[in-house]
Amino acid sequence: MVFARVEYRKFGPLAFISHLDLIRCWERIVRRADIGVSFTEGFHPRPKFSFSPPLPVGFEGERELLDIRLEKPRLDLKDRINRVAPYGIYVNNIFFVQNSDLGESIIGGLYNFQWLGDTDRTKLEEGLKNLGLKDWLYSSEQLTQVGIFHLKNSLSVLLLFEKGYPSPKKVVEIIESIGEVIWLKLSRIQLLER
Amino acid sequence: MNYPFDLLYRVKKPASYIGDEYNLVKKDPEGKVKVVLAFPDTYEVGMSNLGFSIIYHIINSREDALAERIFAPWVDMEELLRRRKIPLLTLESGKSINEFDILAFSISYELNYSNILTILDLCGLPLLSSERDGLPLVIAGGQCASRPAPIIPFIDCFAVGDGEELINEIIDTFKEWRLNSKDKNELLIALSKISGIYVPGISKTVKKRFIRDLDKAPYPTKPLVPNTEIIHDRAVVEIMRGCTRGCRFCEAGFLYRPVRERSLDNIKRLSSEILRSTGYGEVGFLSLSASDYSNLEGLARYIKEELIPSYVSVSIPSLRIDTLSREFYEAIGEVKRGLTFAPEAGTQRLRDVINKNITEEDIFKTMEIVSKEGWEAIKLYFMIGLPTEQDEDILGIANLLNDIKSRYKKIDLNVSVSLFVPKPHTPFQWTRQITQEEAEEKIRLLKSKLNRKINISWHDPKVSLLEGILTRGDIDVSRAIITAWRKGVRFDAWTDKFSWDIWKESFRENNIDISSYLKEKNLSDPLPWDFVDTGISKEFLWNEYQLSLSGFKREDCRKVGCYNCGVCSG
Structure with missing residues (x-):
């Protein structure tokens, strides 16, 4: 086989x-x-x-x-x-x-979220903590497009496929609950193997 | 993908708007006749429509033309597009309608009429033909073009009948006009000279076009492969067009005459080419009545010997259960879950009236096969509100089903009951459609007599009422369509979107007496579709109607000889 x-x-x-x-x-x-x-x-x-x-x-x-x-x-x-x-x-x-053995060997994924919007870093961190998350990486940069200022945000979160970890959609909800956002890209950048 | 990521992220079914299907060809628009094909229902429904796929293929096979697609956006998408002021964009190049020459609707169902307005409006076009100057030319084909009165004010010209030749003639005419003129009226006059084209205000009558030989007609061998599941998600080969069984209620049976069969060799060639180019694991052999295909045995052999061994499954809609050997059913395997049977009426008398040539004996023979093969369920279709129907005919449905259930306890009976809507161009075009109250009473009667173990479902009588008005309506109805659309009706064919209250209000506001479209008519009464000649004479239809009232049956004309309906000689 x-x-x-x-x-x-x-x-x-x-x-x-x-x-x-x-x-x-x-x-x-x-x-x-x-x-x-x-x-x-x-x-x-x-x-x-x-x-x-x-x-x-x-x-x-x-x-x-x-x-x-x-x-x-x-x-x-x-x-x-x-x-x-x-x-x-x-x-x-x-x-x-x-x-x-993909079912057993894949234990999690690294997810990346990119959006435009004035996101408050403290509130974001608070929301992620409430989801029970510890490992993430957040950065933001100022973008200028035809005279309009945008804050471009990028968040990477490690989510394991086991109890206690939220689905990536939950993270999306957290970000949207903080303020209005325009989504640019949502992706799973890596699968974690055992 | 032509809409912003953020927008698609917020709609319920984003995959309907992404395009980029396998086999998609993006063409350079330079110098070409640019056509948008529009389907006034969802992507999933439109992409399952064979006519739509054929026309798309024919236009894109031409070097001097291109076709792109749009579908009616679901209400969540429509709302977002409006809020963000984004027009409807084609799935291919992501352009808006003003980059195109022709907007061509494929309209096969009356309950899609309100979506035509949604599409026109989201394209930024005025709803009324009289308010649109210049291009795009708005044309419409499909079944509804044979009774277009209620949508005449929205459409510049109609194509009646098979589109294979017509679409090429339209494009040729357009090309020639563009070389010499900018006057849209001259274009319309030129188009009106094509047989099968009806231009409101210019044409007096129109004669249905049909192709004579399916084997010589173009057929899409590299159809688009949708990225998301559609209604008929499989390779499709049309094995036969038309039907001569002569069921008097059946619109398709009269509109798609004469019967034309595709040769088995052609079916084999098309199937293998389509399967290879798409990777589909299933092929559907399409027709109105597969059992009447002359070389059904050859087709069965092909399925058994070539398709099944290459891991391809098969579906054959409208196949009668009595016609084939056990072997064939074993080969297709489909039946176990999808077996259907349509006696349509509950008594022999009424089946004779509608010319559904099925006897009680046939029904029990079918059940015997079902039982012997160990199939678990069967779906049975009936109509209520048929001409001459009495309470005893309704009771006949209950008696028949109860009888079946008591003899075959193990087989699940799923019964679907729909309300008969008299259709134009059939012998019943003159008959009365029953009211909502009558329909509800009949359903109540049926349910009260039916064995509780039989699963029964029925269509909402109010939906059939609207269908009846829109199918036999005249040009006045168009005003109510606009009113209802402005009040918010969308996707009337979808039960969760249908709102009879809005429609009722809209008819009232426009002083439209709906009963005038639903009542019985006489031979001398003018009908709103009289100017459309389907090839079948009005005398023939009237005579059929009279015969039906006396319960006189007709056999299939391909078996017992010609009745001179007129279509073959025309």
């Missing part, structure tokens, strides 16, 4: 598709790529997949993971997949693994 572990970016328009949409999207990619994947039994056969934990709608993923079960390993996978991937998915790297 062999699995292709695919490291890919999910970006741009595809930040807005749901996890179920993403699964359908990959199903069609591997069918188009014609790379000899294994299918499930039954009247609606599906490729055998396993995904890293779902991204919330609106989030990009800089390094997402996907295991595809193959009939046999082949070396041209990356090119074959990228050639037929829609705009918004790009494979950076593929390697082969004997076991598909």
